[in-house]
Amino acid sequence: MGAVIVGTGSCLPDRVLSNHDLEEIVETNDEWIRSRTGISTRRISSRGEETFRLASVAAERALEMAGIRADELDLIIVATMSSHMSMPSCACFVQKELGASRAFAYDINAACSGFLYGLDLVDKYLCADREKKILLIGAETLSSRTNWKDRNTCILFGDGAGAVVMEYRDTSRGVVASNLFSDGNLWNLLYMHSAPSCNPDLTQPDNPGTHILMEGREVFKYAVKAMQSAIVELLAREKLDIASIDLMIPHQANIRILNKLVSRLGIAQEKVFINVQKYGNTSAASIPIALDEANREGRLKPDDVLLVCSFGGGFTWGATLLRW
Ligand code: COA
Numbered sequence: 001m002g003a004v005i006v007g008t009g010s011c012l013p014d015r016v017l018s019n020h021d022l023e024e025i026v027e028t029n030d031e032w033i034r035s036r037t038g039i040s041t042r043r044i045s046s047r048g049e050e051t052f053r054l055a056s057v058a059a060e061r062a063l064e065m066a067g068i069r070a071d072e073l074d075l076i077i078v079a080t081m082s083s084h085m086s087m088p089s090c091a092c093f094v095q096k097e098l099g100a101s102r103a104f105a106y107d108i109n110a111a112c113s114g115f116l117y118g119l120d121l122v123d124k125y126l127c128a129d130r131e132k133k134i135l136l137i138g139a140e141t142l143s144s145r146t147n148w149k150d151r152n153t154c155i156l157f158g159d160g161a162g163a164v165v166m167e168y169r170d171t172s173r174g175v176v177a178s179n180l181f182s183d184g185n186l187w188n189l190l191y192m193h194s195a196p197s198c199n200p201d202l203t204q205p206d207n208p209g210t211h212i213l214m215e216g217r218e219v220f221k222y223a224v225k226a227m228q229s230a231i232v233e234l235l236a237r238e239k240l241d242i243a244s245i246d247l248m249i250p251h252q253a254n255i256r257i258l259n260k261l262v263s264r265l266g267i268a269q270e271k272v273f274i275n276v277q278k279y280g281n282t283s284a285a286s287i288p289i290a291l292d293e294a295n296r297e298g299r300l301k302p303d304d305v306l307l308v309c310s311f312g313g314g315f316t317w318g319a320t321l322l323r324w
Pocket of ligand 1: 112
């Protein structure tokens with residue numbers, strides 16, 4: 001233990017897209033969306049609110065809380081699958097925006113599990129080098145990766161960013177343990193194309209853009225089962241029971257997935273942080289946004305045991321325990 005979160009921040013675009021607004025775009029209705037997903041509104045980036053800009057504002061807020069200057073950072077990692085460029089990385093743009101001149105910077109992509117994978121990575125960096133100051137961000141603008149004619153998917157996603165600043169502290173606080181998984185065999189149940197990665201005819205390829213495709217029912221079934229088993233295994237390994245969790249912060253995919261998971265785990269509903277109704281599924285950003293809201297609302301007390309879990313395209317999934 002020792003990789004401690006010393007500051008949190010988040011940034012949501014101002015523009016709110018309600019279910020009623022969606023009724024104007026596709027054949028759907030507020031009642032259907034709320035009953036199937038729990039989502040009422042989501043945030044949508046306006047022009048100029050690229051992924052790195054949301055990420056940078058979230059980062060500034062986290063740095064301010066941590067009392068750390070950007071030029072003291074050693075490393076910036078951004079979990080995203082919706083950077084405005086494939087190269088340079090979103091993290092390099094964040095480094096430039098912040099003026100984090102000493103930091104090296106790169107992105108990771110584990111879809112909705114990106115932030116959880118990032119926590120594991122930062123934990124390992126900090127255990128190897130206790131002097132490092134690290135910024136970990138989850139940031140997405142999935143409105144740019146959504147097919148706005150597909151009512152199966154366009155109702156689900158939203159834009160936003162969340163950030164944490166992490167340092168090593170010689171205490172029992174910090175990342176306790178992670179239990180992470182991937183199964184690439186199931187890639188075709190939830191995916192997003194990109195520009196082709198081979199061009200044997202040496203032609204100038206068209207890049208018509210890209211969007212998320214999903215088999216919703218299958219994703220639903222796997223998500224509940226996979227997160228449940230990752231959590232049960234992790235708790236058993238750490239000799240903890242579900243009653244010892246003070247707050248669970250799950251990836252905010254969908255209220256029905258969360259309700260099923262919560263009832264199977266037997267955790268009290270009031271110990272589960274939920275904001276999916278406001279922001280929809282913001283993929284890699286959902287956990288750090290929720291963490292920041294929980295923190296600023298005073299829901300996190302020193303030494304609280306937090307359970308964080310996620311599921312996303314890949315498939316990727318897992319669970320992490322933190323002592324606050
Ligand atoms: N509004 C109104 N009707 C809709 C609709 C919408 N936005 N989307 C689909 N429908 C219709 C379907 O066309 C279908 O109609 P039919 O019976 O006439 O064919 C009916 O509703 C049921 O569709 P189905 O896809 O079976 O619904 P569902 O109960 O499985 O709910 C999801 C759909 C997407 C909400 C659900 O499968 C889900 O939550 N999956 C997980 C998605 C997720 O969280 N992904 C990200 C993981 S990180």
